[in-house]
Amino acid sequence: MTYLAKPTLHHPNLPTNKLGFTHRDYEGSVSTLCAGCGHDSISAAIIQACFELDLPPHRVAKLSGIGCSSKTPTYFLGASHGFNSVHGRMPSVLTGANLANRDLIYLGVSGDGDSASIGLGQFAHSLRRGVNMVYIVENNGVYGLTKGQFSATADKGSKSKRGILNSDEPIDMISMAMNLGASFVARSFSGDKKQLVPLIKAAIQHRGAAFIDCVSPCVAFNNHIGSTKSFDYVREHNDAVNFLDVISGREPITTDYEPGTIQSVRQHDGSTLRLHKLAADYDARDRIAAMNFLQERQAAGEVVTGLLYVDPEAGDLHAYLNTVETPLNELDAVLVPGKAALDKINAGLR
Amino acid sequence: MKPTEIAVPDYFHKVVDCQWACPAHTPVPEYIRLIAAQRYGDAYMINWQSNVFPGILGRTCDRPCEPACRRGRVEEEPVAICRLKRVAADYKGDITARLPGRATERNGKRIALVGAGPASLTVARDLLPEGYEVVVYDADRRAGGMIRSQIPHFRLPEQVIDEEVGYILAMGVTPRFGERIDSMKALLTEDYDAIFVGSGAPRGRDLELPGRHEAAANIHIGIDWLSSVSFGHIEKIGRRVVVLGGGNTAMDCCRTSRRLGGEQVTVVVRSGFEEMKASPWEKEDAMHEDIPILNFMVPKEFVHANCRLVGVLFEKVKAERDEKGRRNLVPTGEADQLIECDDVLVAVGQENAFPWIEQDIGIAFDKWGMPIVDKETMQSTNPKVFFGGDAAFGPKNIIWAVAHGHEAAISIDKFCKGEDIRDRPRPIVNLTSQKMGIHEWSYDNDIVNDQRYKVPLKDKAIALKDIRVEVELGFDDKLAFKEAERCLNCDVQTVFSEPLCIECDACVDICPMDCITFTANGEEEDLRRRLTAPALNLTQEIYVSAPLKTGRIMAKDEDVCLHCGLCAERCPTGAWDMQRFILDMAHVGSQVGLACQNR
Numbered sequence: 001m002t003y004l005a006k007p008t009l010h011h012p013n014l015p016t017n018k019l020g021f022t023h024r025d026y027e028g029s030v031s032t033l034c035a036g037c038g039h040d041s042i043s044a045a046i047i048q049a050c051f052e053l054d055l056p057p058h059r060v061a062k063l064s065g066i067g068c069s070s071k072t073p074t075y076f077l078g079a080s081h082g083f084n085s086v087h088g089r090m091p092s093v094l095t096g097a098n099l100a101n102r103d104l105i106y107l108g109v110s111g112d113g114d115s116a117s118i119g120l121g122q123f124a125h126s127l128r129r130g131v132n133m134v135y136i137v138e139n140n141g142v143y144g145l146t147k148g149q150f151s152a153t154a155d156k157g158s159k160s161k162r163g164i165l166n167s168d169e170p171i172d173m174i175s176m177a178m179n180l181g182a183s184f185v186a187r188s189f190s191g192d193k194k195q196l197v198p199l200i201k202a203a204i205q206h207r208g209a210a211f212i213d214c215v216s217p218c219v220a221f222n223n224h225i226g227s228t229k230s231f232d233y234v235r236e237h238n239d240a241v242n243f244l245d246v247i248s249g250r251e252p253i254t255t256d257y258e259p260g261t262i263q264s265v266r267q268h269d270g271s272t273l274r275l276h277k278l279a280a281d282y283d284a285r286d287r288i289a290a291m292n293f294l295q296e297r298q299a300a301g302e303v304v305t306g307l308l309y310v311d312p313e314a315g316d317l318h319a320y321l322n323t324v325e326t327p328l329n330e331l332d333a334v335l336v337p338g339k340a341a342l343d344k345i346n347a348g349l350r
Numbered sequence: 351m352k353p354t355e356i357a358v359p360d361y362f363h364k365v366v367d368c369q370w371a372c373p374a375h376t377p378v379p380e381y382i383r384l385i386a387a388q389r390y391g392d393a394y395m396i397n398w399q400s401n402v403f404p405g406i407l408g409r410t411c412d413r414p415c416e417p418a419c420r421r422g423r424v425e426e427e428p429v430a431i432c433r434l435k436r437v438a439a440d441y442k443g444d445i446t447a448r449l450p451g452r453a454t455e456r457n458g459k460r461i462a463l464v465g466a467g468p469a470s471l472t473v474a475r476d477l478l479p480e481g482y483e484v485v486v487y488d489a490d491r492r493a494g495g496m497i498r499s500q501i502p503h504f505r506l507p508e509q510v511i512d513e514e515v516g517y518i519l520a521m522g523v524t525p526r527f528g529e530r531i532d533s534m535k536a537l538l539t540e541d542y543d544a545i546f547v548g549s550g551a552p553r554g555r556d557l558e559l560p561g562r563h564e565a566a567a568n569i570h571i572g573i574d575w576l577s578s579v580s581f582g583h584i585e586k587i588g589r590r591v592v593v594l595g596g597g598n599t600a601m602d603c604c605r606t607s608r609r610l611g612g613e614q615v616t617v618v619v620r621s622g623f624e625e626m627k628a629s630p631w632e633k634e635d636a637m638h639e640d641i642p643i644l645n646f647m648v649p650k651e652f653v654h655a656n657c658r659l660v661g662v663l664f665e666k667v668k669a670e671r672d673e674k675g676r677r678n679l680v681p682t683g684e685a686d687q688l689i690e691c692d693d694v695l696v697a698v699g700q701e702n703a704f705p706w707i708e709q710d711i712g713i714a715f716d717k718w719g720m721p722i723v724d725k726e727t728m729q730s731t732n733p734k735v736f737f738g739g740d741a742a743f744g745p746k747n748i749i750w751a752v753a754h755g756h757e758a759a760i761s762i763d764k765f766c767k768g769e770d771i772r773d774r775p776r777p778i779v780n781l782t783s784q785k786m787g788i789h790e791w792s793y794d795n796d797i798v799n800d801q802r803y804k805v806p807l808k809d810k811a812i813a814l815k816d817i818r819v820e821v822e823l824g825f826d827d828k829l830a831f832k833e834a835e836r837c838l839n840c841d842v843q844t845v846f847s848e849p850l851c852i853e854c855d856a857c858v859d860i861c862p863m864d865c866i867t868f869t870a871n872g873e874e875e876d877l878r879r880r881l882t883a884p885a886l887n888l889t890q891e892i893y894v895s896a897p898l899k900t901g902r903i904m905a906k907d908e909d910v911c912l913h914c915g916l917c918a919e920r921c922p923t924g925a926w927d928m929q930r931f932i933l934d935m936a937h938v939g940s941q942v943g944l945a946c947q948n949r
């Protein structure tokens with residue numbers, strides 16, 4: 001961390017987006033994480049994605065649990081809504097918020113400890129319900145905040161900083177997400193913004209439960225030889241199946257590509273995901289095939305990244321429940337009795 | 351691109367924009383930090399060593415450093431470098447004990463200096479500690495050259511000149527003041543080992559227009575008039591004054607007139623306002639004293655009646671480009687304008703004149719009548735004779751005169767020792783890490799957003815009454831501190847070490863100016879366009895690393911880096927470090943002003 005606030009002076013020729021903002025306008029307060037932490041790069045990628053999508057910051061709600069990863073919402077989108085919940089409870093709070101006001105964009109930020117240990121149940125149910133959100137797990141294989149204990153995503157046989165081997169089976173959150181019915185599933189790496197930024201943009205534009213497992217090295221406790229979540233290991237074993245361009249609106253696709261190298265997916269909001277295939281026969285719309293592919297490659301020790309699965313026609317929790325479109329706080333006074341009524345109910349419960 | 355060779359002194363020197371732009375290469379950020387630390391004496395000595403006249407320059411310098419200052423590229427205005435220099439001079443206390451004093455031993459060599467302006471005085475200062483006998487001739491009775499004869503006292507009080515010129519005289523100059531050299535030939539026959547010509551550009555251009563002779567009594571050549579004012583021979587001017595010209599001399603003429611009885615003083619310039627030679631701040635100062643500046647008016651005639659000046663007639667013009675793109679002034683066709691006045695000051699340029707240098711003594715001149723002088727060594731075609739200041743390449747300014755003086759002194763020293771004067775001593779360069787702790791640096795890396803502070807001025811009514819009253823009051827210690835804090839410490843360099851970098855992107859993410867990119871290498875033109883923020887300022891370098899583990903390179907655009915050190919604070923491995931770059935220009939013996947180095 002630094003003790004200084006980041007200077008507000010910026011590059012004189014910074015590009016602005018449709019709202020007249022520069023990417024600096026999407027920053028939060030200065031990070032207090034360890035210098036070099038992968039989580040900070042993910043924050044930077046979120047900033048870039050929101051800037052590129054011309055999002056008005058006040059239309060975004062960022063929610064998190066506990067952990068270094070869960071601290072990061074403070075470090076981006078300083079002008080957005082935020083909720084820092086208790087450990088592992090982000091998915092429920094997010095679900096509740098989303099049900100109350102579907103107009104906001106929901107960004108859930110969590111860690112592998114927060115989501116794969118204490119919050120595993122919450123993680124599972126929010127996905128299977130199809131809550132319209134972006135759920136990012138900043139996955140470093142350890143509990144960073146509590147000084148580096150193995151988390152549930154640490155690979156069997158990987159070595160801790162103090163030399164101890166992990167004997168437990170890892171939880172693979174990607175496979176779980178696919179099993180649980182998430183309609184957008186991706187994995188990426190904090191050290192590769194070229195891949196990560198478009199994935200976040202696509203996830204934000206996706207309707208339904210979008211899950212991103214982002215490997216994010218913990219420089220303090222899990223970036224040594226023997227770790228499978230270190231910069232070096234991930235770079236060596238990164239097996240990207242595709243990279244993508246997000247084309248907003250209805251811009252024509254002008255460039256010619258070799259047949260079979262491009263898969264275009266039109267999302268419900270009209271944007272197009274153009275997937276450049278790196279693995280020739282990978283079809284990101286075929287869930288079963290994707291799961292097979294993933295199992296195979298993971299068994300071979302590879303870290304499969306890219307947009308692994310997407311269902312552009314997916315519905316979401318509101319559609320399933322047939323809820324009212326208007327946010328609850330904007331409903332008629334009859335349905336929103338106000339503070340006085342709430343105080344009364346609360347008093348009755350004391 | 352090839353990896354940047356940061357060991358070449360010029361690389362980091364260029365990053366210190368102000369120091370690079372300064373003809374004497376004064377270590378600006380270093381002295382500004384000392385001012386912030388209230389170490390005014392130390393700040394003064396750093397200046398004194400480099401530019402010899404900190405108190406004078408802190409009031410009058412042409413400040414090429416300020417347009418170069420990086421601060422001007424990241425916000426509105428540069429740091430007030432020049433006026434901070436004055437702060438060092440104003441608050442330094444008694445520094446005489448830190449000056450070199452008289453040499454204890456003579457080396458037996460005698461040098462003659464013609465002229466006692468800043469160029470010659472610099473040569474004297476650099477040579478005296480080495481044991482040279484330095485004989486200085488000047489037609490005037492007192493040393494200082496145009497600093498004394500031209501620059502008005504309301505900009506530069508005489509005590510400041512006396513003090514700083516005095517420091518040098520006290521080092522043991524042999525003065526021959528009040529003596530004009532009329533023959534170089536004769537001087538060469540005297541027993542001197544080398545001669546330095548620092549005689550300036552003493553002739554003011556005239557304007558031969560109709561009426562010039564008839565109205566001569568009220569038409570004055572600007573620089574002659576200013577020196578007569580300086581030396582007390584002239585104390586009054588008419589109520590209505592027209593000043594012709596748009597340079598420094600014109601600005602000094604009009605402001606001086608305002609103090610000698612000129613109530614309606616008008617500056618009239620041929621060209622447009624922007625093209626005027628005077629600096630923006632000089633124009634501002636004149637306008638602040640209620641002097642209108644009229645542009646695009648070409649003088650046609652001095653109108654007179656009964657052998658008395660009536661006024662000046664002007665033709666109105668506009669600027670037009672011809673087919674070749676050259677800018678020409680063409681008449682607008684409007685009626686000519688008469689500006690009535692009692693006196694005219696002609697300030698349309700200065701010229702060199704060397705009537706006292708004979709043609710047959712081995713000193714070659716070009717077709718414009720300028721001596722042929724080597725730009726690096728300052729030597730003329732007569733190996734024994736060196737030139738510097740305005741005499742060398744035409745009228746410039748004080749800081750250039752000083753820079754020439756340093757180079758000439760090095761040459762004279764080598765020449766007298768029988769060494770090759772082309773073999774120039776190199777500056778001393780040093781890089782030292784400023785890291786004190788994880789988030790602690792030995793410089794203040796917090797960036798302030800303050801806008802440039804204005805120097806407080808004397809009340810105008812009082813200032814205009816007395817030509818000796820200094821207009822600028824200077825910064826007090828509090829304002830000086832605030833202004834000093836605006837300095838970005840460009841000499842604290844970002845130094846990158848490839849083997850340490852793990853390519854985590856932390857530096858890229860934190861950098862407030864989007865300076866840093868990790869990307870595939872390429873040709874400079876292509877690379878510049880591919881950076882996080884395209885590097886379009888081609889005068890600024892791209893710092894490129896050798897290939898990293900992923901095969902990419904680190905590329906940093908030096909252009910708008912704030913030297914805030916956040917990249918180094920966020921780097922987990924110390925691949926970035928903030929290192930103070932010290933560049934000491936070589937001077938004769940390189941021991942002048944040693945005192946300020948022992949810190």
Ligand SMILES: Cc1cc2nc3c(=O)[nH]c(=O)nc-3n(C[C@H](O)[C@H](O)[C@H](O)COP(=O)(O)OP(=O)(O)OC[C@H]3O[C@@H](n4cnc5c(N)ncnc54)[C@H](O)[C@@H]3O)c2cc1C
Nearest residue numbers: 465467468469488489495496531549550739740746747748
């Ligand atoms: C009105 C005016 C205002 C200026 N204001 C500024 C300013 O604000 N800032 C700035 O940086 N510069 C300013 N300048 C320019 C600056 O004064 C000169 O560039 C600088 O003084 C040149 O220094 P020098 O050592 O070459 O010679 P000079 O300062 O010109 O000194 C030459 C000396 O040589 C003497 N001399 C000449 N010939 C002989 C001879 N044959 N024998 C003996 N002695 C001789 C002269 O008497 C004179 O004293 C100004 C100039 C003018 C005219």
Ligand SMILES: Cc1ncc(C[n+]2csc(CCOP(=O)(O)OP(=O)(O)O)c2C)c(N)n1
Nearest residue numbers: 067068069087111112113114142143144145
């Ligand atoms: C209920 C509860 N149990 C335990 C803790 C202690 N605790 C704080 S953070 C953390 C793990 C965080 O790990 P992860 O989500 O991976 O975040 P990281 O710091 O690695 O980014 C734990 C166990 C807690 N704060 N609250």
Ligand code: SF4
Nearest residue numbers: 034037068144218219
């Ligand atoms: S402990 Fe690890 S996860 Fe936490 S901030 Fe430091 S590097 Fe990041």
Ligand code: SF4
Nearest residue numbers: 861911912914915917
């Ligand atoms: S010092 Fe580093 S972080 Fe600061 S502006 Fe320069 S490159 Fe960027």
Ligand code: SF4
Nearest residue numbers: 851852854855857921
């Ligand atoms: S922060 Fe340091 S280690 Fe990380 S990319 Fe920058 S220089 Fe390399």
Ligand SMILES: [Mg+2]
Nearest residue numbers: 111112140142
């Ligand atoms: Mg973790």
